[in-house]
Amino acid sequence: xxxxxxxxxxxxxxxxxxxxxxxxxxxxxxxxxxxxxxxxxxxxxxxxxxxxxxxxxxxxxxxxxxxxxxxxxxxxxxxxxxxxxxxxxxxxxxxxxxxxxxxxxxxxxxxxxxxxxxxxxxxxxxxxxxxxxxxxxxxxxxxxxxxxxxxxxxxxxxxxxxxxxxxxxxxxxxxxxxxxxxxxxxxxxxxxxxxxxxxxxxxxxxxxxxxxxxxxxxxxxxxxxxxxxxxxxxxxxxxxxxxxxxxxxxxxxxxxxxxxxxxxxxxxxxxxxxxxxxxxxxxxxxxxxxxxxxxxxxxxxxxxxxxxxxxxxxxxxxxxxxxxxxxxxxxxxxxxxxxxxxxxxxxxxxxxxxxxxxxxxxxxxxxxxxxxxxxxxxxxxxxxxxxxxxxxxxxxxxxxxxxxxxxxxxxxxxxxxxxxxxxxxxxxxxxxxxxxxxxxxxxxxxxxxxxxxxxxxxxxxxxxx
Amino acid sequence: xxxxxxxxxxxxxxxxxxxxxxxxxxxxxxxxxxxxxxxxxxxxxxxxxxxxxxxxxxxxxxxxxxxxxxxxxxxxxxxxxxxxxxxxxxxxxxxxxxxxxxxxxxxxxxxxxxxxxxxxxxxxxxxxxxxxxxxxxxxxxxxxxxxxxxxxxxxxxxxxxxxxxxxxxxxxxxxxxxxxxxxxxxxxxxxxx
Ligand code: SF4
Numbered sequence: 001x002x003x004x005x006x007x008x009x010x011x012x013x014x015x016x017x018x019x020x021x022x023x024x025x026x027x028x029x030x031x032x033x034x035x036x037x038x039x040x041x042x043x044x045x046x047x048x049x050x051x052x053x054x055x056x057x058x059x060x061x062x063x064x065x066x067x068x069x070x071x072x073x074x075x076x077x078x079x080x081x082x083x084x085x086x087x088x089x090x091x092x093x094x095x096x097x098x099x100x101x102x103x104x105x106x107x108x109x110x111x112x113x114x115x116x117x118x119x120x121x122x123x124x125x126x127x128x129x130x131x132x133x134x135x136x137x138x139x140x141x142x143x144x145x146x147x148x149x150x151x152x153x154x155x156x157x158x159x160x161x162x163x164x165x166x167x168x169x170x171x172x173x174x175x176x177x178x179x180x181x182x183x184x185x186x187x188x189x190x191x192x193x194x195x196x197x198x199x200x201x202x203x204x205x206x207x208x209x210x211x212x213x214x215x216x217x218x219x220x221x222x223x224x225x226x227x228x229x230x231x232x233x234x235x236x237x238x239x240x241x242x243x244x245x246x247x248x249x250x251x252x253x254x255x256x257x258x259x260x261x262x263x264x265x266x267x268x269x270x271x272x273x274x275x276x277x278x279x280x281x282x283x284x285x286x287x288x289x290x291x292x293x294x295x296x297x298x299x300x301x302x303x304x305x306x307x308x309x310x311x312x313x314x315x316x317x318x319x320x321x322x323x324x325x326x327x328x329x330x331x332x333x334x335x336x337x338x339x340x341x342x343x344x345x346x347x348x349x350x351x352x353x354x355x356x357x358x359x360x361x362x363x364x365x366x367x368x369x370x371x372x373x374x375x376x377x378x379x380x381x382x383x384x385x386x387x388x389x390x391x392x393x394x395x396x397x398x399x400x401x402x403x404x405x406x407x408x409x410x411x412x413x414x415x416x417x418x419x420x421x422x423x424x425x426x427x428x429x430x431x432x433x434x435x436x437x438x439x440x441x442x443x444x445x446x447x448x449x450x451x452x453x454x455x456x457x458x459x460x461x462x463x464x465x
Numbered sequence: 466x467x468x469x470x471x472x473x474x475x476x477x478x479x480x481x482x483x484x485x486x487x488x489x490x491x492x493x494x495x496x497x498x499x500x501x502x503x504x505x506x507x508x509x510x511x512x513x514x515x516x517x518x519x520x521x522x523x524x525x526x527x528x529x530x531x532x533x534x535x536x537x538x539x540x541x542x543x544x545x546x547x548x549x550x551x552x553x554x555x556x557x558x559x560x561x562x563x564x565x566x567x568x569x570x571x572x573x574x575x576x577x578x579x580x581x582x583x584x585x586x587x588x589x590x591x592x593x594x595x596x597x598x599x600x601x602x603x604x605x606x607x608x609x610x611x612x613x614x615x616x617x618x619x620x621x622x623x624x625x626x627x628x629x630x631x632x633x634x635x636x637x638x639x640x641x642x643x644x645x646x647x648x649x650x651x652x653x654x655x656x657x658x
Contacts, residue, residue: 020622024644026648028651029658042500043500078496119657147573151633155637158637253657
């Protein structure tokens with residue numbers, strides 16, 4: 001039988017499959033953060049159960065912590081209690097925990113890969129919908145609810161019916177200044193927020209051949225925004241080169257591991273429930289105009305006309321009209337960060353555009369590294385200085401302005417261009433307006449004080465001028 | 466989880482369509498880190514109306530809720546299920562349920578019964594005129610109220626769990642030896658961490 005990569009990973013993790021029952025699926029790793037874990041630890045207490053294998057869990061704090069320098073002091077009492085609860089729970093159940101004073105704290109989906117925890121062929125879960133990020137390594141990674149987090153703690157497994165599989169092929173060579181973020185936003189705009197409901201997506205195609213791991217993570221990260229259970233990319237030499245030196249990567253078993261990982265490719269002639277082809281060679285930078293990630297266009301297009309309620313409500317909220325251009329729309333805020341675009345490559349692009357330039361005087365621009373490691377590397381490479389000299393503000397690692405759950409919020413009525421993944425009503429703060437875009441587009445727009453393409457900063461070969 | 470074969474008791478008629486998770490449990494009560502304490506805030510906004518069904522004495526701790534279509538739409542918060550269960554509700558009968566809500570309900574042993582509009586209107590009519598007991602038999606998948614009898618669909622696995630008093634975690638734990646064997650075999654063959 002010709003199998004696709006998802007069949008292969010799925011089959012390798014079936015502990016038990018009774019007819020008419022969901023499968024007992026073995027879970028290889030579970031990432032934990034402060035917001036969705038407390039009730040799961042309570043379940044263990046309730047049932048007097050231990051964690052099955054504490055070496056297969058890792059906890060950190062990201063969502064509700066401040067990103068100012070003195071972030072240890074949390075002013076919001078609920079957030080403070082939530083963080084303390086995670087400290088207590090991880091201590092009681094002996095779960096490895098990277099707290100704010102550790103050199104590995106950060107957004108769960110940034111920390112896992114940079115430690116080498118995320119490896120091809122694994123099943124990885126987290127109580128967070130952007131867990132698909134780890135799919136960049138050829139892992140089957142997806143978000144789960146709090147009850148299921150408890151199930152995984154206690155049994156190292158969960159119950160699940162096999163999802164369908166969709167193949168999305170990105171072909172062609174990106175134009176200068178266009179990146180993985182634009183490609184995934186294009187897919188979502190094309191198939192819609194429910195376009196991949198119930199499916200796992202396998203991303204393939206020539207556009208991925210020399211794509212970095214950082215960019216592949218950006219691509220997989222937003223799979224949930226078109227309804228997919230998960231998104232993944234078959235591992236290759238770029239994957240192995242990235243992994244090789246990482247802390248948790250196999251050492252003496254390295255060759256054996258690579259042999260196994262090389263088998264995780266979809267067989268020719270394998271079955272997919274759906275197939276989609278996207279040519280990226282003519283793609284322009286994408287920017288969202290509405291209140292969900294499907295409402296996005298290429299930067300030089302106009303907001304489409306539509307009479308449906310969803311469009312009308314969105315336009316009311318964002319104070320724009322059908323037929324308007326996004327290009328040159330005035331901005332107040334800019335943000336580069338999050339599990340979508342808060343990795344070192346994103347900061348490099350941002351810094352090289354900001355270098356020797358100033359952001360517009362009315363703009364506030366937060367640049368937030370995805371983790372302590374990213375922050376350290378940014379310091380070593382001199383990026384933090386460049387960023388601070390431009391008038392942008394480099395902050396401490398965390399989810400920050402991605403979700404308006406900590407101190408970092410876009411004020412009501414203010415318009416922000418953001419490298420994040422969701423532009424829902426009030427997502428970045430009550431009454432805030434969000435335009436999703438790539439880090440390059442965000443940086444160029446911060447300099448201009450309005451939405452512009454980063455085109456002028458790139459040479460034809462893709463290098464930054 | 467306790468084994469449940471029958472659910473019998475007073476039915477609460479709450480004939481409203483599209484009750485979303487924000488109505489069931491408003492967002493301001495979600496920052497809590499515990500799994501209980503949501504019942505007192507359940508349907509908070511509707512409860513400000515003194516005539517709202519759940520304000521009536523006869524419906525306190527009633528086990529069956531009759532309601533409108535698309536019940537539980539909105540966010541994925543499991544708190545909505547926990548809040549409803551704290552009210553003593555064990556089964557909800559409605560024309561349709563939102564997807565994620567339905568999934569969360571299963572994980573917590575809350576029985577959702579889908580019924581066609583004709584049956585719903587009969588049930589709502591009977592229960593609005595007078596207090597009515599409904600008897601739900603899970604094995605035979607039937608509901609019985611006064612002169613209405615009707616069948617309902619039930620996912621095989623969920624039925625097995627309900628009748629045997631297993632929740633998903635109990636079911637997983639009943640396979641724990643098999644799971645441990647599996648995990649031992651995985652090491653250094655397909656898993657290298
Ligand atoms: S950065 Fe944003 S999307 Fe990613 S985990 Fe944090 S809140 Fe969620």
